[in-house]
Amino acid sequence: MVYRELFLSAGILLALVLPADARERWTGPYVGLSIDSIETASEIEGSGAHDLSDKGVHFGIYAGYGRRGRGNLIWTPEVMLSTLETQGGASDATFGTTRFDGSFLLEPRIRVGFASDQLYYYGLVGLGITDAGLRPAGAGDDDLIGSFGVGLGAEFAIDDRWSTRLEAVYYRWEASEQDFNGQRRDTESDATVLRIGLTRRF
Numbered sequence: 001m002v003y004r005e006l007f008l009s010a011g012i013l014l015a016l017v018l019p020a021d022a023r024e025r026w027t028g029p030y031v032g033l034s035i036d037s038i039e040t041a042s043e044i045e046g047s048g049a050h051d052l053s054d055k056g057v058h059f060g061i062y063a064g065y066g067r068r069g070r071g072n073l074i075w076t077p078e079v080m081l082s083t084l085e086t087q088g089g090a091s092d093a094t095f096g097t098t099r100f101d102g103s104f105l106l107e108p109r110i111r112v113g114f115a116s117d118q119l120y121y122y123g124l125v126g127l128g129i130t131d132a133g134l135r136p137a138g139a140g141d142d143d144l145i146g147s148f149g150v151g152l153g154a155e156f157a158i159d160d161r162w163s164t165r166l167e168a169v170y171y172r173w174e175a176s177e178q179d180f181n182g183q184r185r186d187t188e189s190d191a192t193v194l195r196i197g198l199t200r201r202f
Helices: 002-017
Strands: 028-044 051-068 073-086 089-092 096-115 119-130 133-136 145-157 162-180 183-201
Touching (some): 028 073, 028 133, 028 162, 051 096, 051 183, 073 119, 096 162, 119 162, 133 162, 133 183
Antiparallel strands (some): 073 096, 096 119, 162 183
């Protein structure tokens, strides 16, 4: 949580010192591909034995539309979809056998920031929708969980059509009252995403 606050503070400071010169290259529709390093963790509340985590490199796609505000303000609603492959499990006498799995992370979100001709620094808020989480062994894996997340990033213009981005995003979510070996317990999960993307504008 401390890292998240530092990222957001740094983004605000960077935005304040940027020249007020947002170019048209940051507006309009775009699509992109990304490579995502995603670290996920999940636990049963109050249980150290069922505290599971996983980390892997995944691929994503995204699309959005950049809009120009006043001065150098740019805001861009977009949707991202990343693959996700969590795995693992645990077992004890209290909660029985659990498994930790998931297959995707969907992120409807809005980026808001300040741009110069070459750089676009932004903060973002979004909704992380995923099937990843800690479940009792044998339970269905089609339950979707959503939570709000925040992040910070920067995008560099290669030319008028192409740009590359680097960003960090954090999501945290809870699932209530799952049945673990006859006991009802909440679970807590989170995901930290470090992303490199290549964007094509139209």
